[in-house]
Amino acid sequence: MPKRRVHPKPVQDPHPPIWSATTSIDGHYEIGKMGVGLLSFAVGVPPEDLIPRVASYQAGQAECEKPKGLLRNDQVVAFTTGAAMVGDPDRCVEIAKRYEAAGCDLLFCLVNPYNLSHEEVMNSIEHIGKYVIPEFNE
Secondary structure: OOOOOOOOOOOOOOOOOOEEEEOOHHHHHHHHHHOOEEEEEOOOOOHHHHHHHHHHHHHHHHHOOOOOOOOOOOOEEEEEEHHHHOOOHHHHHHHHHHHHHOOOOEEEEEOOOOOOOHHHHHHHHHHHHHHHHHHHOO
């Protein structure tokens, strides 16, 4: 890719972390070798399917000699749909803990993959914030 000028220049200290997304095991390894954060698409698969993907990413991170960004980013994010987090708050906490056990640092959930009303989406977000997230505060 040819070099591009970016205007205005980003101003943030520290520099924003760099991320890359993939679904394949080989892609996880290559992203790790770049020393950038991982966005692993886990749509339609159980959290435990992340385990070999995260292991591949960590193997790549171990081989990274010079990160692509100013700083190494070794965080793992899983992106899934709200359909993966269905149930009462206790069930959602249990599912989120399975993602955590698989090596996930952050979990991105698409809350409205179907035809839900705005009120239903906002209710889901409120319940996640009130009952699920507090279970993971350190």
